[in-house]
Amino acid sequence: MKSHLQQLIQQTLSTLQEQGELPDCDAPVQIERTRDKSHGDFACNIAMLLAKPARRKPREIAELIVGALPSSPQVSKVDIAGPGFINFFVSESAFHAVVPDILNQGDQYGRSHLGEGKRVQVEFVSANPTGPLHVGHGRGAAYGATVADLLAAVGFDVHREYYVNDAGRQMDILATSVWLRYLDLCGEEIDFPSNGYQGDYVWDIAAMVHRENTEAMQQAWAEISRDLPADAPQGDKETHIDALIARAKHLLRDDQYRLIFDLSLNYILDDIRDDLAQFGIVYEEWFSERSLADSGAVTRALERLQTSGHCYEKSGAIWFRSSDFGDEKDRVLVRDNGQTTYFASDIAYHMDKLERGFERVIDVWGADHHGYVPRVKAALLALGDEPARLDVLLVQFAVLYRGGEKVQMSTRSGEFVTLRQLRKEVGADAARFFYVMRKCEQHLDFDIDLAKSQSSENPVYYIQYAHARICNVFRKLDERGLNFDQADGIENLQLLSEAHEQALMNTVARYPEVVEAAALKHDPHQVAHYLRELATDLHAYYDTDNKRITLLVDNDALRNARLTLVSAVRQVLANGLNLLGVSAPAQM
RNA sequence: GCGCCCGUGGCUCAGCUGGAUAGAGCGCUGCCCUCCGGAGGCAGAGGUCAGAGGUUCGAAUCCUCUCGGGCGCGCCA
Numbered sequence: 065m066k067s068h069l070q071q072l073i074q075q076t077l078s079t080l081q082e083q084g085e086l087p088d089c090d091a092p093v094q095i096e097r098t099r100d101k102s103h104g105d106f107a108c109n110i111a112m113l114l115a116k117p118a119r120r121k122p123r124e125i126a127e128l129i130v131g132a133l134p135s136s137p138q139v140s141k142v143d144i145a146g147p148g149f150i151n152f153f154v155s156e157s158a159f160h161a162v163v164p165d166i167l168n169q170g171d172q173y174g175r176s177h178l179g180e181g182k183r184v185q186v187e188f189v190s191a192n193p194t195g196p197l198h199v200g201h202g203r204g205a206a207y208g209a210t211v212a213d214l215l216a217a218v219g220f221d222v223h224r225e226y227y228v229n230d231a232g233r234q235m236d237i238l239a240t241s242v243w244l245r246y247l248d249l250c251g252e253e254i255d256f257p258s259n260g261y262q263g264d265y266v267w268d269i270a271a272m273v274h275r276e277n278t279e280a281m282q283q284a285w286a287e288i289s290r291d292l293p294a295d296a297p298q299g300d301k302e303t304h305i306d307a308l309i310a311r312a313k314h315l316l317r318d319d320q321y322r323l324i325f326d327l328s329l330n331y332i333l334d335d336i337r338d339d340l341a342q343f344g345i346v347y348e349e350w351f352s353e354r355s356l357a358d359s360g361a362v363t364r365a366l367e368r369l370q371t372s373g374h375c376y377e378k379s380g381a382i383w384f385r386s387s388d389f390g391d392e393k394d395r396v397l398v399r400d401n402g403q404t405t406y407f408a409s410d411i412a413y414h415m416d417k418l419e420r421g422f423e424r425v426i427d428v429w430g431a432d433h434h435g436y437v438p439r440v441k442a443a444l445l446a447l448g449d450e451p452a453r454l455d456v457l458l459v460q461f462a463v464l465y466r467g468g469e470k471v472q473m474s475t476r477s478g479e480f481v482t483l484r485q486l487r488k489e490v491g492a493d494a495a496r497f498f499y500v501m502r503k504c505e506q507h508l509d510f511d512i513d514l515a516k517s518q519s520s521e522n523p524v525y526y527i528q529y530a531h532a533r534i535c536n537v538f539r540k541l542d543e544r545g546l547n548f549d550q551a552d553g554i555e556n557l558q559l560l561s562e563a564h565e566q567a568l569m570n571t572v573a574r575y576p577e578v579v580e581a582a583a584l585k586h587d588p589h590q591v592a593h594y595l596r597e598l599a600t601d602l603h604a605y606y607d608t609d610n611k612r613i614t615l616l617v618d619n620d621a622l623r624n625a626r627l628t629l630v631s632a633v634r635q636v637l638a639n640g641l642n643l644l645g646v647s648a649p650a651q652m
Numbered sequence: 653g654c655g656c657c658c659g660u661g662g663c664u665c666a667g668c669u670g671g672a673u674a675g676a677g678c679g680c681u682g683c684c685c686u687c688c689g690g691a692g693g694c695a696g697a698g699g700u701c702a703g704a705g706g707u708u709c710g711a712a713u714c715c716u717c718u719c720g721g722g723c724g725c726g727c728c729a
Contacts, residue, residue: 094669096671098672099672100672107671109671109672112671116709146672147709192729194729229729233728233729234728234729302728382727392655392725396726396727397727405727405728406728406729407729409729431656431657434657434724435725458656460657460723502664503666505658506657506658507657507658507721509664519691520677520678520691522691526691529689529692532691533689533691536689539688540688540689543688544688581668589665590666590668593665593676596676596677604693604694606688606692607693607694615688651689652689
């Protein structure tokens with residue numbers, strides 16, 4: 065409908081331009097839905113935009129356009145209002161046409177081919193595999209997954225990816241932590257480092273290592289701890305743990321250390337994979353950071369930067385002159401000890417992403433990483449790539465509330481709330497919905513009590529209840545010995561003249577526009593808000609002014625028409641919920 | 653100090669590429685007291701869109717400054 069009106073206006077404009085009535089001008093033809101019914105269904109502001117270049121009053125231009133506008137069976141009336149808005153009133157038949165349209169398209173309604181199959185990569189979560197996902201990762205997970213699903217819904221070829229940081233120092237700390245717990249199980253008395261991973265899962269992995277290897281990797285604690293620099297508080301916890309890691313690698317030698325390292329990594333990756341799958345999130349690819357080093361991609365990236373003259377050496381390290389490309393200062397790529405930095409891997413990773421031929425690359429990061437964006441873009445620029453192909457979406461923090469109180473979290477002590485715990489407490493549906501309820505740049509207050517409550521205050525239940533309510537009507541149909549004929553219902557849609565029925569058709573017709581806007585702007589919350597509106601319309605229809613409009617009336621034509629309308633509503637509710645990764649139950 | 657994000661009724665937030673009298677939900681007040689599930693509905697009160705300038709026919713929306721809140725500024729990942 066929108067594009068139809070756009071065409072009508074466009075056509076009229078070219079005619080008027082040919083006749084010399086209007087100057088040539090490339091002002092965009094914007095059609096928007098009106099807020100107020102008295103302004104019709106759609107409005108166009110083109111007359112105001114043309115006022116200046118045409119040097120005429122907006123209302124005169126509007127009259128000119130309306131006068132030359134070809135008639136259309138879908139438009140019943142055209143008005144000029146206010147400063148020069150052109151208001152369109154949609155004809156009844158065109159208005160009703162969405163209903164059969166929705167029912168024909170079914171779960172495809174709202175999907176489109178806008179993306180033309182262009183390849184888009186969405187990388188999200190990518191939490192270090194050093195422990196279970198916590199609630200902070202949950203928002204990135206829900207948000208990233210929904211953005212990916214939205215893009216897929218509008219016709220992009222989406223590649224979901226998780227970047228596995230399996231090469232860094234944090235992994236060494238984990239492997240060493242596991243080994244120490246394993247030694248404890250072997251009966252060694254050890255002093256666990258203050259900077260080690262304290263969580264229970266470390267014990268679980270250690271127990272697994274112990275089961276499979278019994279005492280094969282046991283070493284005396286006295287030998288391990290000999291001459292180690294002191295741990296905090298007397299010494300520095302960082303130097304202590306680094307020395308401990310070096311000792312572990314030395315004593316265990318490559319094969320045994322690797323064994324513990326890989327067992328730990330795989331254990332945690334399995335946990336994360338399982339956790340996300342239960343959250344309705346499945347990736348096309350789990351991309352290993354280590355593979356970048358192994359394949360020589362990191363070296364290649366460094367060489368490309370060096371040969372293009374964007375690097376220099378200072379105090380034993382190799383620096384990238386990122387300040388030449390908009391970053392606030394230069395960054396180290398290779399440390400004085402010869403190790404490449406995380407940033408070097410990241411350059412290689414992004415280079416690899418673009419080389420894989422994605423039209424667009426989207427990274428979903430926590431907002432605390434925002435300072436990192438300029439340097440990655442700088443690297444792409446230096447490499448001669450287009451930084452514009454990379455979109456970094458920053459997600460603000462989520463804070464949990466329980467009983468009106470902020471839920472405190474501390475990662476180190478192992479007392480954090482895991483995503484798994486949250487799912488268990490509020491359910492995956494509520495969690496997915498709450499996480500995307502706010503736009504990503506907005507801090508999120510996640511009210512656990514609200515997410516669990518089964519009342520209209522809880523938007524998830526309110527929406528799901530609308531869906532279940534419709535399903536229930538169809539169950540009652542049989543009980544009452546009535547039948548439903550959809551074809552007859554479609555024939556009789558003109559019987560639906562109640563204000564609430566009109567409102568439902570209007571809302572339901574907007575759905576594809578909402579999906580499109582949400583996808584292109586990476587704004588899943590628009591779908592969440594839309595669904596709440598649709599549910600409100602449905603509940604209001606069902607319970608009109610305290611005099612319920614009965615759907616199951618004896619009049620066949622009217623009953624069929626009403627049931628046809630609500631089954632279209634049910635379809636849209638289901639499609640929308642599905643897009644957010646939330647179930648649409650038939651009963652609750 | 654510098655950079656990024658945010659600042660809309662008591663609370664939590666929408667507000668589409670600037671557009672026609674600023675919208676919801678919760679809470680509050682008053683109703684509908686069960687009829688296809690009241691897990692619902694209706695009505696009402698409540699807003700200098702943080703503040704000040706500017707651009708524009710038109711600004712919550714764009715620009716500048718000020719104030720307030722969050723986050724980030726490692727040869728960590």
